[in-house]
Amino acid sequence: MSPMRDSRRAGDIFIRSPEQPGVRVTFAEAFPDIESLDAAVAETGEGNQGLGIRRFTRLSAREFVNCSNHRCSGKGFSLGELLRAMTRGRRTRLSQARSCLSHEESGRRCPNRFQVDIELRYKNGNAA
Numbered sequence: 001m002s003p004m005r006d007s008r009r010a011g012d013i014f015i016r017s018p019e020q021p022g023v024r025v026t027f028a029e030a031f032p033d034i035e036s037l038d039a040a041v042a043e044t045g046e047g048n049q050g051l052g053i054r055r056f057t058r059l060s061a062r063e064f065v066n067c068s069n070h071r072c073s074g075k076g077f078s079l080g081e082l083l084r085a086m087t088r089g090r091r092t093r094l095s096q097a098r099s100c101l102s103h104e105e106s107g108r109r110c111p112n113r114f115q116v117d118i119e120l121r122y123k124n125g126n127a128a
Contacts (some may be wrong), residue, residue, distance in 0.1 A: 012066055025059055028079070031087060034058065036121040039079065041065050045100070046074055046114030065114065067100045073108040075102040079116070094118045 005099065027034075037046040039056040054080065063080040086094055086105025095117045100110035 006087060022121075027058055031058075033087060033122050033124070034120055037061055037083075038119045040117045041069055041079075042115045043112055044115070045110070047104070047110065047112050067102055067110055067112050069100070069104065069110055069112050071104040071106070072100060072112065073102040073104075075100070077101055077114055077116075082118060083120075084118065086118065090122065092120050092122075097114045104112065 017056065031037075037056065037058045039061065041054045041056070043051060043054075047067070049068035049070065051068050056062075056065075061079060061083070063078060065076045065079050066074050067076040076125040082094060082096070082098075085091075095115075098114045098116055101115070103109045104110055
């Protein structure tokens with residue numbers, strides 16, 4: 001019998017909940033009520049590497065969207081945090097600007113920002 005392989009990708013792994021930060025799960029496990037996700041992220045700032053608009057679905061979403069500033073430690077912002085807040089309130093749309101959570105090598109806070117637009121559809125209808 002062959003050993004079971006973990007088919008999760010690093011980008012797939014989400015924090016189950018803020019109360020269980022060490023427990024990592026797939027998107028489907030973290031957000032069982034989400035039927036579809038359409039997220040668009042546009043990064044701006046002096047360190048922006050010109051990635052344009054990054055799009056995420058249920059299959060490509062991840063806990064953090066990395067910062068492209070080559071001087072930054074790269075953490076970016078937590079997409080998972082936004083999704084958890086949206087599902088708690090059964091929100092279907094969100095448009096919000098987020099700052100990079102990291103610092104540059106100099107110690108200065110990273111100047112990059114992210115415009116985040118999210119649209120969710122829930123499995124049991126959009127309304128709570």
